[in-house]
Amino acid sequence: MATIEDYGDITTAWCPGCGNFNIRQAVKKALVNSGLEPHQVLMVSGIGQAAKMPHYLRCNAFNGLHGRGLPAATGARLANPSLKIICESGDGCNYGEGGNHFLAALRRNIDLTLIVHDNQVYGLTKGQASPTSLEGFVTKAQPEGVWATPFNPLAVAVLHRASLVARGFSGEVEHLAGLIKEALATPGLALVDVFQPCVSFNKVNTFAWYKEHTYLLGAEHDSSDWHAALELTANPGPKFPLGVIYRGSRPGYASHFPVLEQGPLARQGVDQEALRHVMEKFL
Amino acid sequence: MASEALDILIGGEAGQGLVTIGQVLAKALVKAGYHILVTQDYLSRVRGGHNTFRIRTGPNLLVAPREGVDLLVALDQESLDLHAGALRPGAQVIADIGLTCGLAPCLNLPYADLAPARYQNTVALGAAASLLGLEMDLIARELAAFLGKKMTPEVTEKNRAALKAAYDFTATRRTGFKPLPPPVPAGPRLMINGNEALALGALAAGLKFLAFYPMTPATAIALTAIAHAKALGVVCEQAEDEIAAINMALGAAYAGAPAMVCTSGGGFALMCEGVSLAGMSENPLLIALAMRPGPATGLPTRTEQGDLELALFAGHGEFPRAIYAPGTVEDCFSLAALALAQAEKHQGPIFILTDQFLADSYRAVEPFDLGAVQPVRPGLATVADEQGYRRYALTDSGISPRALPGLSRALVVSDSDEHTEDGHLTEDLAVRVAMQDKRLRKLAGLLADRLLPSFQGPEDAELLLVGWGSTLGSLEGAAAQLSAQGRRVGVCHFSQVWPLAGEDFLERFARAGQVVMVEGNATGQLAALIRRETGYAVGRLVLRYDGLPITPEYILRQLAD
Numbered sequence: 001m002a003t004i005e006d007y008g009d010i011t012t013a014w015c016p017g018c019g020n021f022n023i024r025q026a027v028k029k030a031l032v033n034s035g036l037e038p039h040q041v042l043m044v045s046g047i048g049q050a051a052k053m054p055h056y057l058r059c060n061a062f063n064g065l066h067g068r069g070l071p072a073a074t075g076a077r078l079a080n081p082s083l084k085i086i087c088e089s090g091d092g093c094n095y096g097e098g099g100n101h102f103l104a105a106l107r108r109n110i111d112l113t114l115i116v117h118d119n120q121v122y123g124l125t126k127g128q129a130s131p132t133s134l135e136g137f138v139t140k141a142q143p144e145g146v147w148a149t150p151f152n153p154l155a156v157a158v159l160h161r162a163s164l165v166a167r168g169f170s171g172e173v174e175h176l177a178g179l180i181k182e183a184l185a186t187p188g189l190a191l192v193d194v195f196q197p198c199v200s201f202n203k204v205n206t207f208a209w210y211k212e213h214t215y216l217l218g219a220e221h222d223s224s225d226w227h228a229a230l231e232l233t234a235n236p237g238p239k240f241p242l243g244v245i246y247r248g249s250r251p252g253y254a255s256h257f258p259v260l261e262q263g264p265l266a267r268q269g270v271d272q273e274a275l276r277h278v279m280e281k282f283l
Numbered sequence: 284m285a286s287e288a289l290d291i292l293i294g295g296e297a298g299q300g301l302v303t304i305g306q307v308l309a310k311a312l313v314k315a316g317y318h319i320l321v322t323q324d325y326l327s328r329v330r331g332g333h334n335t336f337r338i339r340t341g342p343n344l345l346v347a348p349r350e351g352v353d354l355l356v357a358l359d360q361e362s363l364d365l366h367a368g369a370l371r372p373g374a375q376v377i378a379d380i381g382l383t384c385g386l387a388p389c390l391n392l393p394y395a396d397l398a399p400a401r402y403q404n405t406v407a408l409g410a411a412a413s414l415l416g417l418e419m420d421l422i423a424r425e426l427a428a429f430l431g432k433k434m435t436p437e438v439t440e441k442n443r444a445a446l447k448a449a450y451d452f453t454a455t456r457r458t459g460f461k462p463l464p465p466p467v468p469a470g471p472r473l474m475i476n477g478n479e480a481l482a483l484g485a486l487a488a489g490l491k492f493l494a495f496y497p498m499t500p501a502t503a504i505a506l507t508a509i510a511h512a513k514a515l516g517v518v519c520e521q522a523e524d525e526i527a528a529i530n531m532a533l534g535a536a537y538a539g540a541p542a543m544v545c546t547s548g549g550g551f552a553l554m555c556e557g558v559s560l561a562g563m564s565e566n567p568l569l570i571a572l573a574m575r576p577g578p579a580t581g582l583p584t585r586t587e588q589g590d591l592e593l594a595l596f597a598g599h600g601e602f603p604r605a606i607y608a609p610g611t612v613e614d615c616f617s618l619a620a621l622a623l624a625q626a627e628k629h630q631g632p633i634f635i636l637t638d639q640f641l642a643d644s645y646r647a648v649e650p651f652d653l654g655a656v657q658p659v660r661p662g663l664a665t666v667a668d669e670q671g672y673r674r675y676a677l678t679d680s681g682i683s684p685r686a687l688p689g690l691s692r693a694l695v696v697s698d699s700d701e702h703t704e705d706g707h708l709t710e711d712l713a714v715r716v717a718m719q720d721k722r723l724r725k726l727a728g729l730l731a732d733r734l735l736p737s738f739q740g741p742e743d744a745e746l747l748l749v750g751w752g753s754t755l756g757s758l759e760g761a762a763a764q765l766s767a768q769g770r771r772v773g774v775c776h777f778s779q780v781w782p783l784a785g786e787d788f789l790e791r792f793a794r795a796g797q798v799v800m801v802e803g804n805a806t807g808q809l810a811a812l813i814r815r816e817t818g819y820a821v822g823r824l825v826l827r828y829d830g831l832p833i834t835p836e837y838i839l840r841q842l843a844d
Contacts, residue, residue, distance in 0.1 A: 039692045044534065047699070054696070055707045060688035061696040062537050063708070064530060065560055071527040075534025075542070076688075078518045079492055083538065083689040104523035259516040265491035266539025266687050268516050270658040275487055278511045279651060282473040282483075 002037045004028050008058035014049060019170030019196025023117060024056060026173050027086070030180035031059075034084075042083045044073035046093035048124050050117035053088045067097025070105045073112050074253075080264040081254055084184060088115040092122050095131040095151045102153070105189055106160035111252035113183040113190045116153065119198040120205045127201035137204060153193055155233040158246045161226065163188025165233075165246040169214055170196035171207060172242065179244065187252035195240070217243030224249075287464050288318075288341030289353040291411065292369075294362025298330040300404035301358055303429065305336030306645075308408060311417050311425040312340045313474040313647040316466030320345040320756075321476070321645035322832060327499070327583040333361050342467045345646075346611075346756030350836045354414065354460070356407050357382060375460035377410045379403070390414070390458055397452060398445030405442045409449030416462030419450050473648050477615045477641035477753075481571055482507035483651070484619030485543055486515055489658035490569075492535035492542040493519045494528040496550055499583050500639040501573035504545035525550040529557030529568070536566040537697050539661045539687035541623055543569035548577045548590055555597045558632050562602025562722065564697045565675065565683070567626035567633075567661075570594075571619070574638040576830050585830030586639035588752055588803035594634045595781055595812070601719070603726035606634040606781040607734070610755030612646040614778055620656045625732060627659045629725050630682060636780070638803065640832035641753035662687035669693040673704040677717060681724030730782045738791055740766070740773030747795035748838065749821070751777040751809050754801055760835030761842075771796075780809060785817035792819060799842070801825045803833055 007028045014020045031041060041059040045051035047066035054061030060083070064072040073087040094102050094116045105114065120137070122128040128141040132153070136145040157165040164186045168176035176194060183190030195214065197207045221243070222228055229246035254260055262268060291308070295301040302323070309319050320339040326332035339345050351371040357363045357378040367387045370376070376389040384391065394406050405426070412422040423443055430439045475483070482504045485493075495505040509519045518540070522528035525546055532542040546554060551572050561568045572594055576587035594606050605625055607618040618635055626633040666672055666686045672693035676683045683704075688695040696706025701718060703709045740747075740762060748758045755776045762772040773795060775788060792798050800810040800821040805828040810821040825841040827833050 037692075038694060040689060042538075042688050052708070055698075058694065060694055061698070061706065062534060062564075063696075063698045063700060064533070064564070065556055065699055068526065068530040068557070068560075071522065071530035072534035072537070074520075074527075075492065075494065075531035075536075075540075076538040077534075078520065078531075079535035079538035079540035079542075080687075080689055100523050101527055104527065257518055258513070259518060262516070264539060264687075264690060265516070265518065265535070266661045266690065268491065270487065270489050271515060272653065274514045275653055278486070278514060279473065279483060279653060281511075282475045282479065283471050283650070 001035065002032055004032055006038055006058065007031060010056045012056045013052065015200050017199040018049070019119065020050060020053070020117065022170040022173050023115070023176065023194055023196060024053060026168070026176035026180055027053070027057065027115070029177035030184060033177065033181050034184045036084055036184070040084055042076060042085045044076060044085060044087045045069045046089040046098060048090040048093050050088060050090035051093055067093050068101065069093060070098055070101040070114070074105065074108070074110050077111055077254060078257060078260070080266065081260040082264060086113045086115060089117070091116055091118045091120065091132045092130045095153055099131070106157055106162050108253040109163055109188040109250045111187055111189070111254045113180065113192065115180065116191070116193045117196055118193050119196045119202055121198050121202040123198050123201055134204070152233065152236065153191070154245060155230065157191045158226065158229045158233050161248040161250050162191055162246070163248045163250065163252065164190035164244065165229065166192045166244045167240065167242050168192055168194045169210055169242050170194055171210060175216070175242065182244065187255070188248065188250060213238060214240050214242050217241045217245070223247045287343065288339055288345055289463060290349055290351055291338040291340065291354040291356065292352045292366055293336045293356040293358070294366055295334065295358025296331050297326065297328060297334050299358045301334060301336050304404045304408040305338065307422070307426050307429050308411060309338050309645050310429070310474050311412065311422045312338065313472055314425060315417055315421060316469060317342060317463065318345045318647045319474070319645060320348060321643070322348045322640065323643040324831070325584050333365065340463065342464055347760035347835050348757070348832055350834050354411060356411050358404060358407060363387070373459060373461060375414060375458055377407055377414070388459060390453065390456060392449060392452060397448040402442055402445035405445040406449040409446040410453040413450045413453035414458065414460050414462065419447065422446065422450070473650055474645055475612060475648060476643055476645045477609070477612050477637050478503035478573065478643070479507045480612045480615035481619045481635065481637065484616035485569060485623050486511065486517065487651070487653055487656040488620035488623040489541045490543055490623060491517055491540035492532060493517065493545070494522045494531040495545050496522050496525045496528050498547045498550040500575055500642040501545040501547045501571065503642065504571055504573070525553040526557065529554040532568055533557060533561055533564065533566050536568055537564070537688065539690065541567065541627060541659045541661055543571060543623070545571040545573065547573050547575050549580065551590070551593065551597070556599070559598030559600055559602070560699050561632040562598060562600065562604070563699050565630040565722070566697060567630055569619070569623050569626050570632055570634045572634055572636050573642045574636060576828065582830040584639065586803065586832050587828060587830065588638055588808070589828070591636065591780060591808040591812070594636060602631065602722055603629070603729055604632050604634065604781065605729045606636060606779065608636045608752035608778055608780050609641065610752060610776050610778050612641070612644065613648055615641065616651050618778065624657070624659050625729070627661060629729055630685060631725065636752055638753050662690070666691045666693040674706040675702060675704050675718065675721070677704060677721050680728055681721045682728065726782060730784060733782055733784065734779040735787045736775050736777045738773060738775050741771050742791065743771070743794050744773030745771045745796035747773045747775055747792065747798045748801055749775040749798060750801040751780050754803060754833045757833045757835050757838060758801060761838035764835055764839060777809065780812070783813065783816050785819065789817060789819055797822055799823045799825055801833060801838055803827050
């Protein structure tokens, strides 16, 4: 059995007090609690402070391009069904630069755990608005405040009936670890959007703000009720629910590829007889 | 007689079924034992507009398209008006009695009497098959085989009746048209185009993952792989855009699946950041780039060799790559297989550049020697030191042993940031230099594995025609015509355009009286590349960028100017 220590204790370049530390802790706990060993796990990310996560855990890692974590993770998932894949990046990476890939991942319901660090601001580039910044949020790039309405990832995910739609908060580590553990066990796409304060560049959505503006979903919420989940996410605020908002029943995308039942593509070779038949179709 | 080959031109509007009868006729010719070379010229629309399907056919191997027409199958008046001027002596036109043929020798068939209007194209097919001397049974069988895939038995039967009515009607008419000479006995051949052969080559070499976004003229590469994906255990995915396609392929390649993307100009432009990621992360990737005229959307369905420089310089930063440029449909097969293997060996982006002409050009080719293709074996079979494994270990060759994630206990870390040997990001500038040197060392390996340019003709040619990619046959055709006039003409063809080594060709260039570079672009991109790499300035350029393929006649006209 793997332990927390197996996933390393690596020095980071994150700001002191960053929500990323707690998210990393929750990821480690979820992996250990899921009985996964580092070599069974692949972390894929894009670019951003959140996207450095694969460098701060001991496991397989593919740190790709800004916005492109999801397609790379999708490709890896469809090449090796035995890897447990977490795609982890920020709100800018997944909802902005990679927005088309987010929509496509939801439509496919690709078998991944997608953890989005949602701090409602661009940290790595020092404080511009992100797709989830609230209207009126003032930055040096948006000096009169953000005019665009914030992207609503959870409502969009529910709308597309993704396998799991959840929201966590970096201030609730145990709760978040539980969400990630469930995500890891879910076939299909499991989205865990995680509120986190950016201590350097977001002076509005602070730890205290999130504490004040979130609540833990109670047992009265039926996560299999699509309409209820849509209602819960479509008109957000003033308080945002934390927990599993929706559990869908669409098949995971990988299930459409029978070849994956035979294991990793890397070890499948070429069926010479089948190949000859294919060529003969051109005769 | 210069040639026993005939040029058949089928012209009409999109939606009239000219590609159907073109393909059926081409297939029947191949089945009968003839060679073919198809040139497709179509507009970027689903209905209407003037399109042509041109089949050059004869008993012997055909290397290049020609401009004249011996049999014009006109499905509309525009086809007559546009192509009557290209008719050779002894040529024949097939047209409905409602069309005006002017002075052209014309077989006017009463289409309406022979079959209902919707079978007009089948009537034309029956008449053409009859004039060419193909057997009724053969053409009927090929038509049924083609239609049987998508039509009801009833519709297939009505087509057969229309075919037979036209075939028999034509057999009763006298024309001056000389049917094809008998074929040279040979074994069965494949009817296959550049796109299909490229896909088949990659599949034979062990392709396991393909991602694409549809784009003319590259789409059929993906469609060929998809058609056989289940049988061959290949994952094919239509991505949401080209950016996703290349990043998916890199994710799959990292996980060990031999992977490719296929695209054309604008789609490839979107992939460029991903090309750079392939270079930095050192993941194997085959990129099939079927060129069409740009800039921007350009001429979507026409041909050009305008993206050599784009492929050569695609992606920010500096990293090694190789670029293949098949000259024939057979090359499309063998170079795709080679390119997939080279991508695995050198762990980075490898290109195969074709163009619309070659991509869509059906040929009759000998069945490929599948046994000669060694399938790619991705990654390390076993990892000696799992605990100490470093994905980017510094080596003399620059190639680091590649473990695959999840297939051992070794942790495989692949990174787009500058990284340490174990794959983690670093801003240690000495490591940066060591890593950049390591990656660039791989160019020496690619150079050692390069394909040499091929030379034909006398070593001391007075005229050396040089080209790359799909123009090979037209270089050969032009050289043959000039040689027949007593001139000493040679051909030099590059089926790999990067990396280049001057020692492979400069001596021969120096011995030639005149070196002429023939390229399907407006600026002479290979000529410019050779000059940049070797200082050698090609004396004369023959360029074509009107969207049509380079023909021997085009080269001869330009040389005569």
